[in-house]
Every structure is written in C-alpha cells, then in structure tokens.
Amino acid sequence: MVSDPILRALNRHPLDARATITLIVLGGTLSLMAFQGADLEVLLLNERSWKQRPWTVLTSVLFHGNAMHLGFNLLVLWQLGRVVEAIWGTWRTVLFLLFLAAGSNSAQWALSGPSVGLSGVVYGLFGLLWAASRWHPDKLGLLNPSVTRMLVGWFFLCIVLTETGTLRIANVAHGSGALLGAALGWSISGPRDRRGWRWLLFPGMTLLFVLAGQFGRPYLNFTESRAREIFAIGYNQEIAGQNQAALESFIEAIQILPDFEEAWWNRGVCLQKLGRSEEAEECFQRSRELGHKAEGE
Structure with a gap:
C-alpha cells in the first residue's frame, strides 16, 4: 500500500x-x-x-x-x-x-x-x-x-x-x-x-x-548499423579525393560486416585509384560474388 x-x-x-x-x-x-x-x-x-x-x-x-x-x-x-x-x-x-x-x-x-x-x-x-x-x-x-x-x-x-x-x-x-x-x-x-x-x-x-x-x-559496436556508418564516412572521403583514408574506412566496414557488397566494390575503386590494380580486381570480384549471392536468395 x-x-x-x-x-x-x-x-x-x-x-x-x-x-x-x-x-x-x-x-x-x-x-x-x-x-x-x-x-x-x-x-x-x-x-x-x-x-x-x-x-x-x-x-x-x-x-x-x-x-x-x-x-x-x-x-x-x-x-x-x-x-x-x-x-x-x-x-x-x-x-x-x-x-x-x-x-x-x-x-x-x-x-x-x-x-x-x-x-x-x-x-x-x-x-x-x-x-x-x-x-x-x-x-x-x-x-x-x-x-x-x-x-x-x-x-x-x-x-x-x-x-x-x-x-x-x-x-x-x-x-x-x-x-x-x-x-x-x-x-x-x-x-x-x-x-x-x-x-x-x-x-x-x-x-x-x-x-x-x-x-x-569502436571497440564495442560490431553491428551492421556501425558498418554502414563507417561506409558512409568512407564514401564522403572518397568523394573528397581522400582515397587512402576512404580505403581504410571501407576495410574497417568490411571487418565488421564481411558480406558488405558495396564496401567491397568501393574498396576496389580506391585501390584502383591508388594504382593497386590486382588488389582492386579481387575486391570487384568479391563484390560481384556477393551480388550474385543476394540475387539467388
């Protein structure tokens, strides 16, 4: 009472x-x-x-x-x-x-x-x-x-x-x-x-x-939301011409979300701009594989 x-x-x-x-x-x-x-x-x-x-x-x-x-x-x-x-x-x-x-x-x-x-x-x-x-x-x-x-x-x-x-x-x-x-x-x-x-x-x-x-x-959050936020940062860095910083952001996003198709593709774009063509092609291929997998589902 x-x-x-x-x-x-x-x-x-x-x-x-x-x-x-x-x-x-x-x-x-x-x-x-x-x-x-x-x-x-x-x-x-x-x-x-x-x-x-x-x-x-x-x-x-x-x-x-x-x-x-x-x-x-x-x-x-x-x-x-x-x-x-x-x-x-x-x-x-x-x-x-x-x-x-x-x-x-x-x-x-x-x-x-x-x-x-x-x-x-x-x-x-x-x-x-x-x-x-x-x-x-x-x-x-x-x-x-x-x-x-x-x-x-x-x-x-x-x-x-x-x-x-x-x-x-x-x-x-x-x-x-x-x-x-x-x-x-x-x-x-x-x-x-x-x-x-x-x-x-x-x-x-x-x-x-x-x-x-x-x-x-950065040490506690490993969610998809966090990966997409990092991807957005990398995308803005890429547009600004900061290719090395953008590459690091895309790599970090992929570490959190390994099947992140867009991050793999943009990682390849940055590598290509940095003159690392072989590594870029590997990223493009991985992105295509993830895209085909998503279409199959």
Whole structure:
C-alpha cells in the first residue's frame, strides 16, 4: 500500500508536475514538427554530431519514429513521471531525467546505433519506482501492477521483434535505462545515514555509459548499423579525393560486416585509384560474388 504522504502528493493538481509536463510538450512538439518534414537535424544524434554537437545525446530522445511510438512513450511518461515528481520534487526529477536520457542514449549509441524516443527515460523511471518500492518501506505500492506487466512484456516483445527483423527498436536504451533507474532507486532508498557510497552509483554508471559512447564505440559496436556508418564516412572521403583514408574506412566496414557488397566494390575503386590494380580486381570480384549471392536468395 502507498503511504499517506505519497497519496497526498499524488493528489496535487496535475499541473504541479512541471518537469514531466515540460518534457511531454517538448517531445510532442518536436516529434510532430519532424513528422511534418521540419529540418531538425541539428538536434539528432549521428556519427558526425556526436563530437560536433554533443547536446544531441539529450535532444535526440525528444523525437519519435511514428505516432504510435510517440503516444505510447508520452502516456507512460505521464503515468510514471508525475509519481516521481510528486515524491522527489521538480528539480530532482529534472536531474533524474537528464541523467537517464544521457546514460541510456549513450549506451544505445555505444553498443548499437543512433536512436530516437523517450523509451530509455521511461524505462529509467520504471526502474527507479520499482527499486524504490522494493527497498524503501515507505514507498510500497508505487507501481501499478498493470503498468509493470505492460512494460516488462513490451521489453521482451521488443527484443523478439528486433531479432526477427520485424522492427528496429532501441533495446539497449530500454535495458540501460532500466538499470540506471534501478541503481538510482536503490541508492536513494533507506535512511540517509545508511546510504554511504551508494549515492555515487547512479552518476557513476551514467558517466560510464557516456564514456562508452564517446570513446568505446569502436571497440564495442560490431553491428551492421556501425558498418554502414563507417561506409558512409568512407564514401564522403572518397568523394573528397581522400582515397587512402576512404580505403581504410571501407576495410574497417568490411571487418565488421564481411558480406558488405558495396564496401567491397568501393574498396576496389580506391585501390584502383591508388594504382593497386590486382588488389582492386579481387575486391570487384568479391563484390560481384556477393551480388550474385543476394540475387539467388
């Protein structure tokens, strides 16, 4: 059962959940603008923006792939965010949201690829409330059982949909967000004099995920998405006449995705421009073989 102080907090006027409402308005507005074709690339995370526009690790979570994605995230954000804000206050909630967005999006970037949506933040709030209700006696019953079943079920369904190729979903953001939220809930539970070093866990994990995105991606990410990003870099280098740099990019892309037909062909083009004709012909032949294989399938 939820304690009386929490019930009184939740009975406040809905507009008192200022941080939650602000995030919903920002996410809804920017997503709808993007649906209408607005050019908002300056706010989206990609290979180039990660270093040139570091704020995109936060702003890219405000965009969504489609109306269903947007509606689901905003609905659950309202259900969970106002509970968190009622208990811990507006400014702490703002801090929680920023850390959850940066941490979950960085982990997704490090291990998979760019993504959009507030799902990592939503699962972070879920993890926070789950951990707090589990380890803090005064906060029992914070989560509606139906919401818990829905989010847990959706988490595993998303993995199945991704693995079967049905949908491309940011599962790393879901999982890392939930872990961060659970770490936060555990670290702020219990009497203050017994928390000790635990308060360092949440910011420490967030920093670790951000550093993984900033520096660890080349050593952690071996997905097709990463290979295609490297290929795009190589293609731009080739157009700019930087043939040696482009060649190295195409080789790196092939190391991640050995059957990358286009990368083999462009690798051959670069080798040809560098006067290495025999090696170029081997690459062209490999590209043709992969093309015939794809046609046969």
